[in-house]
Amino acid sequence: MVAFLSGYPRKEVDRLRRSYMKEVNKSEGFDVSGLPVPDSAPGLTEHICNDTCSPLILLYAKLGLHRYNLVQGKNLQPSSVKKYNKSMGSVNSSYYITLVAIDPATQLLQTFQTRVNELRYGELVLECCTARPLGETHICGIKKNSDHKPVEDLLHTFPEWPPKNPFKKSKRCYVLKKSELRENDDWIRLYLELAVAASNRDTLENHLVSNLKIVKVAIDTTSTQEGLDLFAIVYIRYKDSCEARVGKDVDRVAVVRRFFNEGMGSFSLVGQNLGIIQKKSNKQLLRFKPWLLYTPRWRLKAHRHSGLTLSRRVPKTRSMEFFLSQFTFRDDFTKKGKESECETVL
Template sequence: MGRKKKTQPAVLVGKKEIEERLLRMMFGYTDKLNKSQGFDIRGYEGISPILVAHICDRDGPCCDLVLLYARMGLHRYNLVQGKHLQLSSVKMYNRSVSRSYFITLEAKDPASDPVTLQTFQAKVNEVNTKDRSTDGPATDGPATLKTTNGFLLTCTVARRLGDTSISIPAIDLQRNHCNGKHLSYFMPELPPKNPFEDDSKRFHVLKESELQDNDDWVRLYVELAVAKPYTREEQGLDNLKILKVAMDSERYLSEGLGANDATFYIRYEDSCEARVGKDVDRVAVVRRMLDEHSQVLRLVGRHQSITPSSNAMEAGSSSAQD
């Protein structure tokens, strides 16, 4: 018979030691968080992470909403850099309690030969459509409660992995606002005249060739409007058929489709009855605001049913579920 192994006496850890250990872990997590700027970081067991990490793989595929946000990040990069990169996949993302998304993604240039994947980082922030705010300078009176049925998004980072020259701008702290006003102030409306059949030439309707060349971001705008970011409902977006796209003629003539500040009217059909009921004829109204100095991209918009009436547009409900 072999010797019996001596059992080690249990080491009792006091409350103070546990607190010190957790404090060291929190300091380590915070240090990594600061160095990574929120990207590619996982939590520590035993502490509550500031960011919740999601690994996107075969066992846990990325949700549709984050895929849209990844495309928004690439859209910002393309606008600023004059590129035409497309999303290949999302590798992982971190989400904060305030609904900021730190996304690591892979992109490709379909025009390159051979096609190679490049890793990017993008930060997209959801802005609550129900926010107590004032439209102007602070006053002693009560704030105005703004409620909108739509989406308000900002993209403050879109960069290649390892590009340390591009950091999260200070303006990210005021991501809910633009020029001192809450983003809901800039929510676009459907014009009284039909932008797709306007004889006054106030609107430019995209040609078929223009629509084909810009289909990626046009579809992104529609899908963002339909996706309802502030609910957990996920309904397919494959059944959206884009019919016509219009924008202000003056903006089109001066800056083209890549205008920094422009509103787009996108007419489409949605055959998802669970989402829209019988109101399949719809329009998405989306305003793009790209700050040329900070390079922050803001997208605000909504979707609703429409009833064409002569040369006017009659708006219906924003969705069958509202």
């Protein structure tokens, strides 16, 4: 419940705002129970989960645990989400999540806190700056000499597609074996589910993502970024059987970039997903694959046989933004006239 203060003199409202923010900062945003939100203040709304919680919040809670495990070398697993506080005033929200985590080795339960910031609505651009067991201090504070530029640049650009098929063995990309995929399924699936959930916020709020089937996974072994740790670009080929979300384009790909800046204390995920369009022409089946558009023969073939609209020439940049802006993809987000065949969960 959020209480708003109105009808107070201006000076009194300013005093109440300062008092409110002081109380919020004491708990770093994780405990706002009973705090009235002054008018026009950047307030937080409290949500108690009880036995159920939004699947999107569950994904954000898993992201916080993943960040903690990756940085600290731990293996905490989510048990349940107790509550979360959500920022108001913007479509891009910050979530202050309190959950219960379990250590599989000892079976001990502990309260865990994490903060996840949405930097863009409807796209996978997430930042996790706080992830810790309750009682621990914030181990990743911002250092005075931290270089913010690498992080800012990566948050405003989507990861690139390689010039060749990333799911075939090459010097640039390593394709995971089935055994390796099973060993790393938890975080790979988390990245994929976040990419799908983030880009489908407007379709009946969200759809169940547990039906996603991972086909192949490749990791760019040549990508590095100076000043950043845990840097990686992951390519995921998967099938999505939810017709209300993707129509007939069940064969899809996702690309996710992750990086961690110790000085800023930020762990970030940036990525997108899109369909591999199949079209028949002259008894041929042309499978549109983004990485093939750098080969002149395939650009010409795509133009002649698939009906895709090409610009005069394909520039050297290989960002996902370029592909989405230059080509007409099937609309995955406005399937009118169809009833959802997936369980609506948000």
